[in-house]
Amino acid sequence: MKSPIAPSHIQSLKRYIAGRSIEEVRKELGLDRIIKLASNENPLGSSPKAIEQIQKAIKGLAIYPDGGLALRQKIAERFSIDIECVAVGSGSEAVLSAAMRAYLQPGDEVVTAEGTFIGFYVLANALNQAVVTVPLRNYTFDLPQIQKAITEKTKLVYLANPNNPTGTAFTHEELLRFLEELPPRILVILDEAYFEYACDWNAYPDSLSLDHPQILILRTFSKAYGLAGVRIGYGIAQPDIIENIIKVKLPFEPTSLSQAAGIGALEDQNFLTETIEMNRDGKSRLEQCLETLNLPYAKSVANFILIDMKTAEKAAWLSDQLLHRGIIARPMVPFRLPHTVRITIGTPDEMTYLIDALQNIFG
Numbered sequence: 001m002k003s004p005i006a007p008s009h010i011q012s013l014k015r016y017i018a019g020r021s022i023e024e025v026r027k028e029l030g031l032d033r034i035i036k037l038a039s040n041e042n043p044l045g046s047s048p049k050a051i052e053q054i055q056k057a058i059k060g061l062a063i064y065p066d067g068g069l070a071l072r073q074k075i076a077e078r079f080s081i082d083i084e085c086v087a088v089g090s091g092s093e094a095v096l097s098a099a100m101r102a103y104l105q106p107g108d109e110v111v112t113a114e115g116t117f118i119g120f121y122v123l124a125n126a127l128n129q130a131v132v133t134v135p136l137r138n139y140t141f142d143l144p145q146i147q148k149a150i151t152e153k154t155k156l157v158y159l160a161n162p163n164n165p166t167g168t169a170f171t172h173e174e175l176l177r178f179l180e181e182l183p184p185r186i187l188v189i190l191d192e193a194y195f196e197y198a199c200d201w202n203a204y205p206d207s208l209s210l211d212h213p214q215i216l217i218l219r220t221f222s223k224a225y226g227l228a229g230v231r232i233g234y235g236i237a238q239p240d241i242i243e244n245i246i247k248v249k250l251p252f253e254p255t256s257l258s259q260a261a262g263i264g265a266l267e268d269q270n271f272l273t274e275t276i277e278m279n280r281d282g283k284s285r286l287e288q289c290l291e292t293l294n295l296p297y298a299k300s301v302a303n304f305i306l307i308d309m310k311t312a313e314k315a316a317w318l319s320d321q322l323l324h325r326g327i328i329a330r331p332m333v334p335f336r337l338p339h340t341v342r343i344t345i346g347t348p349d350e351m352t353y354l355i356d357a358l359q360n361i362f363g
Helices: 022-029 048-060 069-079 092-103 118-126 143-149 172-180 239-248 256-266 269-292 312-323 348-362
Strands: 086-089 109-114 130-135 154-160 187-191 215-220 233-236 304-308 340-344
Touching (some): 069 086, 092 118, 092 154, 092 187, 092 233, 109 143, 143 154, 269 348
Parallel strands (some): 109 130, 109 154, 187 215
Antiparallel strands (some): 215 233
C-alpha cells in the first residue's frame, strides 16, 4: 500500500535545517574547543529568575496549561496595555503562524524582503501563499519599494526590524511614512525578535506607541532572555487581531513551563542589562576587527553581525575556515544571501577566540 500523497507545494517545500551543534562538530572534527556562534543564542545562558520559575512550575505538570493567561497579564502590565491586546505562543513564530492562518486565503499575496527570516518563507510556502519579495537596500528593508510592490491581492506584509540575518533596522520615521499610505485591508507583521538589543539605537521605532490598527508586533524570549529551548514568544496588536489569532492557535499553547519561564524573565532586569551590555562590547570589538581586516559587514543593531564575502564560494570558504578552528558560524544560503556569513556575538572570551581566528585567517 502507498502512503497518501501530499499537495505539490508541500512536496517541494524544503525542511528548515538548524545550525550545526557543538556535539555534531566535535564528533566530525575531533576538536578540543568548539564555540557556537551560529544561532543568535544568548551566550550568558538563561535568565536565572526564569529558571527559578520553571522549577516552581514543575509541580503542576499534571494540569493542562491555561493558554498563557498569566503571562499575557504579565506582558500587559509590563507595557501598560490591555490583556486583550496580547497573545502568547510557542515562540513568536507560533504567533506568526497563527496570524497567517487567520488572515490569509487562497489567492492572497504576501510581501516581504528578499533576505529575511527564513521561518517566514517556510510558513508562507507551507500555506501555498504567493510571496512577493523586494531586494534589501544597504542590507535593510526597503520600505518605499515594498510599498510599490503592494497590489490589490496583497493581504499581509512581513517586516523584520531588526532584520535577521542582516541585523539592520529602519527608523521610526521610515515606519510612519510606510504606514501612512498602507491600504486598510493589509496586516503588517512587525517582527521585533531582537528589539531589546536595538533599543540602544535612538532612531529605533517605538512601535507600541503607534497603537496602529494594522500592526501585529512579534517579540520573543529566545534571544535576550536566553529561553530558546523552552519556546516562548508573544504578539501585541489590537484586540480584534489578537482574538482571531487566539481562535486558530493551539488551545493549550504555550506549556506551563514556558509560561513560567516568560514570567520569570520579565522580572529579571539585571540579567537583561548584563546581556545588552556584553553584546554591545562584543559587537564593538568585532566591528573594529572587521574594519581592520577590510571585511565588509552590515551595521547591526542586534546580537549578530553579517559578513559580506561577495561570493557564495568565499562565504563557504570562510565558514569552513572558522569551523576547522572550532567556531561554528552560519552561512546564509537558506536565508537567500549565499554570499554572506552570520556570526553571533559571544562572551568576551569567545570574542577573543573569534577575533584571533579571523586575524589568523586573513592576516
